[in-house]
Amino acid sequence: MRNAKTSVSNCQLASCEAKLTAASMRAGLSLERWGPYPWFFAISVASTLLTACGGSDIETDPIAQFSADKTTVSQGQAVTLSWSAPNAQSVTLSGVSATPASSAVVVPAQSTTYTLTATNSSGGVFTKTITVSVASSTPMATVTVDPTNPGTQIPSGYIGFSHPWGQAQLLMGDPAIGVNPIYRQLLKNITKFGGGPVSIRIGGTVSDSTTEPNSGTVRPFAQLANDLSAAGYGATFILGINFAAKNATLASDQVSEYASDMPAGALQSIELGNEPDLYVLQKVRPSPYSFDQYTTEVQTITQAILSKVPNSPLFTGPSAAFYPQDPATGALLPPFLSVGGLTNLLSQSGSVIANVSQHSYITTGTACGGSAASGLLLKPSSSTSDPSYAVPFAAVAKAANKPYRIDEMNSISCEGQDGVSNAFEEALWAPDVMFEYAKAGATGVNMISKNWNKFSAWDVYGAFNFNLPQSQYDNLANIAVKTWTPPAGIQWSNGYSIRTIQALYYGMLLFAEAAENGSSLLPVTLNTSANLKAWSTLDPTTGKVNVLVINKDQQDYGNISVTVPGFKSAAIERMRAPAFTSKSGITLGGQTFDGSVDGTPVGTKYAEVLTEQSSTFNVAIEPTSAVLVTLSK
Helix, strand or coil: CCCHHHHHCCCHHHHHHHHHHHHHHHCCCCCCHHCCHHHHHHHHHHHHHHHCCCCCCCCCCCCCCEEEEEEEECCCCEEEEEEEEECEEEEEEEEEECCCEEEEEEECCCCEEEEEEEEECCCCEEEEEEEEEEEEECCEEEEEEEECCCCCCCCCEEEEEECCCHHHHHCCCCCCCCCHHHHHHHHHHHCCCCCCEEEEEEHHHHHHHHHCCCCHHHHHHHHHHHHHHHCCCCCEEEEEEECCCCCCHHHHHHHHHHHHCCCCEEEEECCCCCCCHCCCCCCCCCCCCCHHHHHHHHHHHHHHHHHCCCCCEEEEEEEECCCEEEECCEECCCCCCCHHHHHHHHHHHHEEEEEEEEECCCCCCCHCCCCCCCCCCCCCHHHHHHHHHHHHHHHHHHCCCCCCCEEEEECCCCCCCCCCCCCHHHHHHHHHHHHHHHHHCCCCEEEECCCCCCCECCCCCCCCCEEEEEHHHHHHHHHCCCCCCCCCCCCCCCEEEEECCCCHHHHHHHHCCCCCCCCHHHEEEEEECCEEEEEECCCCCCEEEEEEEEEECCEEEEEEEEEECCCCEEEEEEEECCCCCCEEEEEEEEECCCCCCCCCCCCCCCCEEEEEECCCEEEECCCCCCEEEEECC
């Protein structure tokens, strides 16, 4: 050891020994205990001295600050841990799967000590700890899952979007002008969870007023299909025709254009009209107009199309509203579609129908006489009523060996309701109702999303809004659907940019992760008095079990006891917001799309991690929030 000491000058020696003393004390030793430096310490001590005397400093703590906004909480209350370590080479926080840059929100179920560990440039390792004390209470719910009895599988391509004609082209971008790369990224975010290609339905009221197609009609769809396919994702399309015109030549021309311009395999089916139960109100059919009349028209139009377009795909219908409402007053109209009527349609035209389709909305917005108020989407019936109504129709479709798809749906019709359909409550509603429809027998759902609404305002029930070039809007004249008026005061941009990623998108993304890789539903037993829902799935690829708990209760929060026999560890991902009324500040797994410029989430994704407690895990949940608990064996 003498050689190590003499390798530095006398003026450095005192400093080196002082640093060695500090390192020894941190290790619980003293310099006296090191002498006379046995050979197995010599190399370590020499290295320490030489490093310190050479200018590096393993004793400099890179953690400048580590704090918590509160250190005593009740179960179900969030704690924000914050830190600053600007000169650290690496930083890790205990209790989470990944460490964000400077803060993390945790909701501990029991008293927990969090350790921040950082290394400096010389390899020195430093730690700081914070203990959060959690007051215990009776669990607000118990969730028990049977992982041995998988049931309904979430079909490939279950998740979809529905866009109106014209706005669909705006959202995607015509490649002759410039495509929208952000829209493509947002689709990839969802399809990366292995749920199959995203389904895109292009229709709506405008589809029943479209005219002869031209080269620009389908070009945006075809380019999108090619782009997603090349990226290893994929998309399938349901394209509408002008069924209301009762013009076989026009319908055949439209289908011919679709079939010739779309890439092979991308065009799934042709939709036969949009909500024919409203045709009388729209004054495109005389009153009375019955479902039997619609059935006859289906036979006539489909036969004409197939005779003129031999390579036509098959068809989707009847795309009727569940509860048809007068768009002017919101009043319910007489029933149009019945189980018997659908049975008859499939009996007569089943050979040419690829998908049975219906539409679904909870109620209308106030602009059409409805009374949608804040908190509506937190009510249990908002997620269960329409799926319950769908069960017998799904059964008819299944008996005929036809997929049953809700190819247009959202929370509130008549362009949504500001403060409700664009608030965080929509993010809590969306995954719940999507699971309800899967349970009811639906093979997919297409959430409607527009850029602008018919009131010449930014859409408030879609998943996203974009600023776009005026040239894209001017191009709508080329596809004869220039019926959408830009919002007043719009500022056109040179390219596409994000205006907002809305609550609906977060909810769809959470569902995609909860139903990853075509998962199967698992039996769940839920005991609670709170306004809370629980779903569970088995991932066939990883063998993991997901438990999604959605707390729609504005008051109740606390611990949930989750029991899944045979599973040993859990990762808890949270979807949260400042309030259920929030339009921004939403996070999923610690990430947000606030501030995103390209459609990728901002921040580090992380989950809180738990170890086994006899196959039972205590999970804390905040009011009006959701947790996705992923369990591994």
